[in-house]
Every structure is written in C-alpha cells, then in structure tokens.
Amino acid sequence: MRFVIVGCGRVGAAVATTLANEGHEVAIIDKNPEAFRRLGTTFRGQAIEGVAFDQAVLERAGIRRADGFATVTNGDNTNYVLAAMARWHYQVPRVVARIYDPLRADIYRQLGVPTVSSTVWGANRIRELLTYAELTPVLEVASGEVQVVEVEVSPLLDGHSVAELNVPEESQVVAIVRSGQGFIPTPATILRAHDLLYVAVRSLAIGRLEAMVGT
Secondary structure, eight states: OEEEEEOOSHHHHHHHHHHHHTTOEEEEEESOGGGGGGGOTTOOSEEEESOTTSHHHHHHTTGGGOSEEEEOOSOHHHHHHHHHIIIIISOOSEEEEEOSOHHHHHHHHHTTOOEEOHHHHHHHHHHHHHHOTTSEEEEEETTTTEEEEEEEOOGGGTTOBGGGTOBTTTEEEEEEEETTEEEOOOTTOBOOTTOEEEEEEEGGGHHHHHHHHTO
C-alpha cells in the first residue's frame, strides 16, 4: 500500500517510519528539510520538501495513487483543509487528520473527515489511569470516545446476566473468556465468578460501568 504523510514532527516521523518498516510505500512531506532528520538514516520512503497545499508537491508524493493520507502538522485548520483535499479532490480511500481542539475535531468528524484528537485521547487516558485502574484498557476507538476494557467478574456478579451490564449507547459486553475459552455472549448469558469480560464502553460511561461491576 502507498501512504502520504504531511508533517515530519515526532508523530509524523513515527508513523512514516513504522509504515515503511512494515513494507509499505511511504512519502512524507514537510516544508522544513531539517525535520527529516527524525526519520533516521535507514528510512526507506520518500522525504519531500515543500508546502503540502501545493498540488504539485502532493502529486510528487504520489497522492493520486495513495491508499491512505494522514496530516499531522501543528495547525488544526491546515490539517482539516489538507484532509478535505485528499478525501474529496483526490479521492484517497483512507484519510486521517490530527486535530488538537476537541470541538473542532467533532465538527470536522461530522463533516466527514476522520480525526484523531490527541488532546481528548490524552485527557481520557490520564483520567483512566487515575481513576479506573480496575478496568484494563484493551482497545480505543477514534480519539478514545469508545474503549474496549477487560474486567474480571467478581463473586458479587456471579449468577447475573450479561443483559444487566448492557446499557444502550453506553456499554456492551462483546466477549467473555471462561476457563481459557472465549465466546460471544447473548444478553441471556449468565456470568460466572472470575470470567474475563470484554466490554465496549463510552468513555463518559466508564464510571457507571465501574459501579455496576463493583470494582
């Protein structure tokens, strides 16, 4: 696959080198040639100096045949405009924009541009580590608004049903591991002490889930 990355800061360089090391074709764009030092001497992709708003620069990076495009500059508006260009003008199948401002991230997402808000993700992660240590994070979706967490069933929940933990639009038990065997439960599945539950939960509802499982 071919990917185009705009912004060779720490995040952009890390994404570009990881994708290149996985065998993908990668082109990374930055207006500051000094930024490419972050790529190291073993980088196997293209490092293109230029302003990404210049279509000639984007096309030199291969955007017309790109499978994915990520823009991770320090400017929210810059990232949105570039992501919109990639998505609607060049029809790149997968587009992601890094957005610092959570309000802008929500607006851009509603307009059809997938966003990652490092501010939201970081705040949720710090809050999680400070207050919900008993719920072990397994997977985060989007900017952390939805998470999949692992929790062990306490003796107090033994004999209760999965339906009691399922709250519409807040939490859903998606898998159970019992005696080393995993399965997908139904709402009628009965919980057993020491089951490992995997629950998809909105970050804002983690407190409610914590109260329900008694951690």
